[in-house]
Amino acid sequence: MDIDDFEIYQEAMRIGDVIWEEVVRWDYFARDTVGKQLVRCADSIASNLAEGYGRYHYAENKNFCRYSRGSLDETMTFLTKAKNRNLISPEKVNQLLEELVTLRKRINAYIRSIGDKGNQ
Numbered sequence: 372m373d374i375d376d377f378e379i380y381q382e383a384m385r386i387g388d389v390i391w392e393e394v395v396r397w398d399y400f401a402r403d404t405v406g407k408q409l410v411r412c413a414d415s416i417a418s419n420l421a422e423g424y425g426r427y428h429y430a431e432n433k434n435f436c437r438y439s440r441g442s443l444d445e446t447m448t449f450l451t452k453a454k455n456r457n458l459i460s461p462e463k464v465n466q467l468l469e470e471l472v473t474l475r476k477r478i479n480a481y482i483r484s485i486g487d488k489g490n491q
Contacts, residue, residue, distance in 0.1 A: 374424050379477045383417035383439070386470055390446070393459050401458050409449035415442035416474070429485055436482045443475050 374380055390413040394406040416439050423435025447468055454464040 374421050377420070377424065379474065379481060380417055380420045380424070382470075382474055382477070383420055383443075386446075386467065386474065387413045387417055389467065390450075393453075393463065397458055401456070405449060405452055405456065405458065409446065409453060412442045412445040412449060415439070416446065420478075433482055433485050436478055436485070440475060440478050440482075443471055443478065447471055 387410075391410055394402060394410050397406050419435045419439035419442060423432040423439070426432055426435065450459065450464050450467055450471075453459045454461055
């Protein structure tokens with residue numbers, strides 16, 4: 372299976388793109404402060420999934436999935452900051468937060484499925 376066939380990776384990529392589309396419309400100061408950090412942590416969700424997937428080692432894959440989950444939580448924090456600063460509508464933020472909660476559950480399930488398979 373190729374990383375592009377991996378559903379949670381596809382979902383993480385989609386969410387990152389949606390966040391990018393929001394942030395590029397902000398003024399310079401907002402983009403340069405909250406925006407850059409929001410885009411970076413959102414993009415990091417998918418990039419850590421890809422890096423772990425490409426390691427071909429169960430323990431490393433699990434670690435990168437955990438990093439991805441951490442980036443997801445960071446994304447949720449910056450979305451909340453963006454909402455509190457009136458940069459993204461509350462409705463859009465709530466939609467994205469719901470999608471991220473679902474993605475976190477799917478990442479957790481994937482981590483559990485990896486199991487402890489030794490040093491393969």
